[in-house]
Amino acid sequence: MNIILFGPPGAGKGTQAKRLEKSRNLIQLSTGDMLRAAVKAGTEYGKKAKDVMEKGELVTDEIVINIISDRLDEADVKAAPGVIFDGFPRTVAQAEELDKMLDSKGMKLDGVVVLDVDDEALVERITGRYTCAKCGKGYHDTFEKPAREGVCDECGGTEFTRRADDNEETVRSRLSAYHAQTSPLIDYYESKGIVKKVDGMAAIDDVTRQIEEVLDSLA
């Protein structure tokens, strides 16, 4: 089963994708994570993407399409029961390319799960979030603190990181990019009849439950 987890930055796509990896053995394909890894490694794509990402704008369609296409050909993805696209596609051109790409690889999209969230909540959600540097578990200054301050619940790690683009100014441009370039994709997928909306403002566990129900209905 291949799905897109869709929604603005801060909607909870990454958190929910990680849960679905565990519950369904699906593989999360986050173009944001892949681009951050490319920036860190200093690859050609990473060099091109760095400044654009820091400004909260979108990197070129060509770059993300290439990294997704390459990733889909890797052995672990081929062997998995399906993938979760997270943060991709983000433009109509990317969605059209994705259709072609899946077709040529003998794959298909089963559903687009839209996390419906209130715009006002997003800035607070994003600017307060951080992750364990060792295992990647996500936390939030207000909404999800570790049980013992400064110690990761999952792995005991004591170092935490924040994304360079999770500051208020960049978040505002990321939200503008979402509304201008990405939200029109909902109509694109509505026309294919594969959109399923869930209430992304609910508690994290409740959102997971809603998504699991959607996936059960698609299976």
Ligand code: AMP
């Ligand atoms: P994310 O982790 O999904 O919030 O993405 C972080 C940043 O990476 C975005 O603000 C964009 O600059 C870039 N990015 C990630 N995915 C895409 C995409 N599909 N198309 C264009 N830019 C992307």
